[in-house]
Amino acid sequence: xxxxxxxxxxxxxxxxxxxxxxxxxxxxxxxxxxxxxxxxxxxxxxxxxxxxxxxxxxxxxxxxxxxxxxxxxxxxxxxxxxxxxxxxxxxxxxxxxxxxxxxxxxxxxxxxxxxxxxxxxxxxxxxxxxxxxxxxxxxxxxxxxxxxxxxxxxxxxxxxxxxxxxxxxxxxxxxxxxxxxxxxxxxxxxxxxxxxxxxxxxxxxxxxxxxxxxxxxxxxxxxxxxxxxxxxxxxxxxxxxxxxxxxxxxxxxxxxxxxxxxxxxxxxxxxxxxxxxxxxxxxx
Numbered sequence: 001x002x003x004x005x006x007x008x009x010x011x012x013x014x015x016x017x018x019x020x021x022x023x024x025x026x027x028x029x030x031x032x033x034x035x036x037x038x039x040x041x042x043x044x045x046x047x048x049x050x051x052x053x054x055x056x057x058x059x060x061x062x063x064x065x066x067x068x069x070x071x072x073x074x075x076x077x078x079x080x081x082x083x084x085x086x087x088x089x090x091x092x093x094x095x096x097x098x099x100x101x102x103x104x105x106x107x108x109x110x111x112x113x114x115x116x117x118x119x120x121x122x123x124x125x126x127x128x129x130x131x132x133x134x135x136x137x138x139x140x141x142x143x144x145x146x147x148x149x150x151x152x153x154x155x156x157x158x159x160x161x162x163x164x165x166x167x168x169x170x171x172x173x174x175x176x177x178x179x180x181x182x183x184x185x186x187x188x189x190x191x192x193x194x195x196x197x198x199x200x201x202x203x204x205x206x207x208x209x210x211x212x213x214x215x216x217x218x219x220x221x222x223x224x225x226x227x228x229x230x231x232x233x234x235x236x237x238x239x240x241x242x243x244x245x246x247x248x249x250x251x252x253x254x255x256x257x258x259x260x261x262x263x264x265x266x267x268x269x270x271x272x273x274x275x276x277x278x279x280x281x282x283x284x
Contacts, residue, residue: 001119003138004096005069005250010057010145011126012075012090013109014082015235017273019048023116036114036121050259052274053089054111056145056163057274059236062093063243063265066281072096072137090278099135115233126167143246147179156196161246164189165239169195175222187242205245215259224259227267236275245284
């Protein structure tokens with residue numbers, strides 16, 4: 001018998017938010033390839049500061065837990081005050097972390113997020129997970145954002161959702177293909193989808209910010225518009241869509257309902273600071 005409804009494997013970070021007003025943005029003629037410019041060698045006033053639990057896998061684990069699923073996270077924590085903060089927040093959200101590890105010399109993964117006019121520029125420190133003592137809990141579903149373990153540890157009948165992110169995608173198709181072969185749902189943004197190219201994965205969820213999301217499943221294409229509302233900053237919007245979508249699928253909702261749950265969760269998250277505070281506890 002499975003111990004959990006879903007186990008998430010991947011990153012958990014400390015997110016630090018710095019809201020500033022003193023900056024400029026320059027873009028090319030197509031209003032693309034924009035760059036944020038700060039005054040060099042000067043002190044920049046931070047109008048608002050916040051810190052939060054973050055990391056793709058952790059965000060999704062919390063989102064699923066809030067929507068009623070029995071959830072675990074397998075990750076590596078920093079052996080420092082930031083790591084203790086991240087652990088405490090996960091436990092407060094009823095996410096099981098018993099099979100996670102805390103290597104003695106590991107520092108916490110951290111993202112410093114500069115928010116200017118609602119858009120983010122992210123400085124990130126990321127130390128990959130590499131620990132032979134990782135054990136994989138039994139579950140009906142697995143949500144993967146990093147591959148730091150032997151895939152054969154997952155039961156052959158397990159359902160896998162994969163959100164590879166930039167670091168995993170850069171490892172190339174040869175690295176990704178064995179994972180794709182076992183993946184039931186792939187979560188990517190529009191740029192990642194274009195880079196990956198064609199796959200035979202049953203369900204592909206492609207998010208595209210304010211332009212909404214598409215799902216490709218069994219030869220069909222579905223579209224969900226982005227829901228309008230207050231936008232404070234957009235950290236965790238894609239993760240919120242993933243947790244809403246997965247929870248709805250777990251509860252046997254239609255594909256249209258799954259996308260709507262994702263969109264509602266995403267819209268709620270971007271109305272708050274950080275990837276966690278706006279995650280829904282129920283979807284109307």
